[in-house]
Amino acid sequence: MRSLVSFKNIKKSYDGEKLVVRNLNLDVQEGEFLTLLGPSGSGKTTSLMMLAGFETPTDGEIFLRDRPLHILPPHQRDIGMVFQNYALFPHMTVAENLAFPLSIRRMSRFDIKQRVARILDMVKLTPLADRYPAQMSGGQQQRVALARALVFEPKLVLMDEPLGALDKQLREHMQLEIKQLHELLGLTIVYVTHDQSEAMTLSDRVAVFNDGVIQQMDSPGKLYEQPANAFVAQFIGENNSLLATQISASGDYYRVRLDDGSELDALKVRPSSPGKKIQLSIRPERINVNAPQQGDEQIKARVQQFIYLGDHVRMLTEVAGQGNFMVKLSPDKMDGRWQAGSEVMLSWQPQHLRALDVVLQ
Template sequence: MSDAKTGVGANGETLVSFRGVQKSYDGENLIVKDLNLDIRKGEFLTLLGPSGSGKTTSLMMLAGFETPTAGEILLAGKAINNVPPHKRDIGMVFQNYALFPHMTVAENLAFPLSVRKVAKSESIERVKRALAMVQLDKFRHRYPAQLSGGQQQRVALARALVFEPQLVLMDEPLGALDKQLREHMQMEIKHIHQRFGVTVVYVTHDQGEALTMSDRVAVFHQGEIQQIAPPRELYEAPHNSFVANFIGENNRLAGQLLSRDGERCVVELAQGARVEALAIQTGEPGAPVMLSIRPERVCLNGRSADCANRFNGRVEEFIYLGDHVRIRLEVAGNTDFIVKQPIAELDPALAVGDTVALGWQVEHVRALDPSPVE
């Protein structure tokens, strides 16, 4: 386990390729429709999506526990469709840890090394390094039942890394942990990845987890990747309505395209108001569109004076969240329009029932396909 940190996809080298991969269990319905995906060596890629979107099935095909119905999976340039899981040089971390209860922590870590016939002296040294990496040196002689959930997950992580695989797959590994421990483990896994540069493919339905940990995120829906991008780009520049609504909080205003000029367009809302927006995914003039505006991009009162798009809103509710407040307003007929305000910027005189000026800049509103959220 070398300490040399490799740059994330520094040389752009591809480690894994899905080429036209499909998966069906009944011969009719495709769980994975036509997956074409390159995973770069050294990157942390998260497969994100709701239940049944195809993300876990894709991971299981890569691991070798499921066989593609069509298409090909390449690992380091070689087709692995017919290679059994234990010969793929892949580490796995599951939500339920999958530790051997009758083995001590050290024996659990030594097991994948003995299977690979690593010499005893080398095995002892690698187990020692792996335990130090997850800060469990003092627990080497304990059994899994004597450890907390977080400690067991650390052991599972160390076991997946101890034989120095070229690829580590993680399937909802933090799902069973409480919020505080989960957030701590997110950082721990991220830092281990940064330190050792191993390629990680991580499956979760938790968008916050995906944004926090990943170099890139692939958003799955109905068996297809809707968008793949670095976390910030995914959040700030969603390609369609599904991604805009699945990643983070999003205000939606339904309207009709009036005109388009290059990258910008004008949209008329139901009540006749007009909004100038970025034209991301629009049809011809007259076609329906959905406007997407993030709650933290909306300016209130005097801050809205310089905004290209200005409205009045009626305050419906305050939701206090410690460091910030979510203000629910009625805006252009939408009664669930949310504005996020840091506590330090909140006007203490603002009350439910007040009419308030608000606005947003053109670059913060995106005209997208009108497809409903599913």
């Protein structure tokens, strides 16, 4: 697949000292949906704003195909932009808002009328063409903002937390609409969010940012199943962490010891050496209770509490002196004899327990 956008050794500092973005090297493939995901201050929005042209890199270069992009003003970059606050012109109707980016590109009135009609139909807004933004709901305004970013058929569409102001149900509906438009029009989309479930739903790939650095960039499935470090494991989905000491290594596994003396095998992910404290990670749904399979690792646990959530039950346990170790179970796997204080046996396949970052002491 061909790269549409390339960040080459991009750095950004606002004060000349602290780097908000550090040595960013990133290729966005043509036609893909790439999400920049991370907590506030991680560098994801700054990276998007440099791509849009609203921020200037301190160092490095950005290319759209083979054309240097960082030297062009925003209006010459042929990029569509959707903001969280919609940024619609309040004195213009929906149709006039959509016509504006076409008129500044000096398109003919006939072509503008055709383009606007086509995009209105695509986002199901034709009946609202003569309304003003103040006469519309938040979801309708967001649909107009999306249509305005698409109407001039840009090579690239950037979205900065576009659904952050919507309620949960409407946000999920708009996620599906954006995904369908991406596939229908063959768009290349770079999307920024701090909502990991939104990133997992929409994206072909997700770049997880922290402290100005991409921690891991992968498909949603790989990020969840194969987190590269403790930050990604904790940030993506629900996760259990255990502290242990590495005692030996064999093949693809470390042998580790927990604080209560229990020994387990954990899949090698990050470098370690004997005697080092290491953080282990396992997903709650990978754990069985009192139902070990052949080859499973097993460990005793004490039940702390149950949280019933309809489609599943979260059982919080204490393992090797570490509390809130979560197991996700379907309701039919629950045993009526279990209660707070009960002792149970937890088990899992060795490859699901991942040895991640060495803990600095």
